Amino acid sequence: MNVGDDLRSILQAAFERVDPINAVIHAINSNPIFSEFKFDERNARNFSHLFIWAMGKAAQTMSFGLKKALPGKITRGVTITKHNDPALEKYLLPEIISFEGDHPVPSRRSAQATRSALSVLGRLEPQDTVVCLVSGGGSALAIYPEEGITIRDYQQLTRLLLKCGATIQEINTIRQQVDRIKGGGLARLLQPARVISLILSDVVGDPLDVIASGPTIPSHHTMVDADRIVRKYALEDKLPIHVQLLFQRRMTQFANQDHLDKKVGADIILIGNNLLASQAAKKQAQQLGFATQIVTSTLQGEAREVGKRLAMHLKAAKRRAGGEKHCWIYGGETTVTIRGKGKGGRNQELALAAALELQGCQNVCLLSIATDGEDGPTDAAGAIVDGNTITNGVVLGLDACHFLAQNDAYTYFEKIGGLIKTGPSGTNVNDLVFLFSL
DSSP states (O other): OOOHHHHHHHHHHHHHHTOHHHHHHHHHHHGGGGGGGSSSSGGGGTOOOOOEEETTTTHHEEEEHHHSSTTTTOOOEEEESSOOOOHHHHHHHHEEEEOOOOOOSSHHHHHHHHHHHHHOSOOTTOEEEEEEOOTTHHHHHHHOOOOOHHHHHHHHHHHHHHHHHHOHHHHHHHHHHTTTTTTTTHHHTTSSSEEEEEEEOOOOOOOOTTTOTTTTTTSSSHEEEHHHHHTTTOOTTTHHHHHHHHHHHHHHHTTTOOOOOOOOEEEEEEEEEEEHHHHHHHHHHHTTOOOOEEEEEEESBBBBHHHHHEEEEEEHHHHHHHTOOOOEEEEOBOOOOOOOOOOOOHHHHHHHHHHHTTOOOOOEEEEEEEEOOSSSSSSOOOEEEEHHHHHHHHHHTOOOHHHHHTTHHHHHEEEEEEEEOOOSOOOOOOEEEEEEEE
């Protein structure tokens, strides 16, 4: 079954709806909070200088949108992103300087980028305004470890959390305890300036204090919550020693205190999320003749288990649908508990597990894709499977179950086909899973 043109059209509609440039321009043009920056400085009373702090995979594209919407109004700015786009960097200069960090495991570059960015902004005054452009990936791309926590500690902690299958909410709850710019920390560092945050959500349910670990929003999670997560995944004795010591001090000092800093805050504007992308995909699928339903925008769970469950739903729905074209849309983000030493990401693992369940089923397909264009530490955004995916592997002498057990979905799809490679998309609003019945 070939639905390539339809799939490209549906995906394009979804990605365009959450395009960071358009989303930022719309937010600035529609929100009165930016009105003072739309007039000539000579006509504005107590005109505030405008600074930009952008962090995350969409940092440069969001900054592009802001500079386009407010030409000539930016005093200074910085972006911290994963892949520096030379064309965007050239457009943003000279006002906005671009730095690179690393993701999903932060690095020395992530720490250096943060320090350099703070240095570029310099000392701020009460009449200044900092617009923080926040998108997914910011938690790793920009880090400022607490005193005593080394880069190696931070990396080891991150790898432990990624490997154990913790959710992004759980991971960022712990990150907020070891990092000075997370959980409202950035807003504190930017004081006394006013802070406005434009947020592109990559977290299921859009919890604002979790997206990029909430750099401008005081966290509602405590050290007690972090300790509970550590115990849930039996990480007590696996944490780096400096992290253990920090957590012990925090538990002793702050466990029973209200840690929220009431003096720190920002004006928050959510400019894009998974639901908006799903709705755009639905509209386009309907125009292409598919009976379409958004099942959920809060999909979560172990990737291989979710993949099997979705495939079972697709088979059952196919029997009910007869010959009518159907499309079911799921948005959210699954997790992977790493058991093997293979290569892949949550979308590829979900798809491979689904393929095993769909084996032999005709006129169906499932596509799972990361909207940022990068599924795990790979160059693929996701994968597409149908009823022949496993059979094609058997012909080549491949055991799909073995690849799944080794968390090696990328290698399997690389050999038989099915990888989706879009390159970095410039946006990030979780994952999209499409189930098709023809």
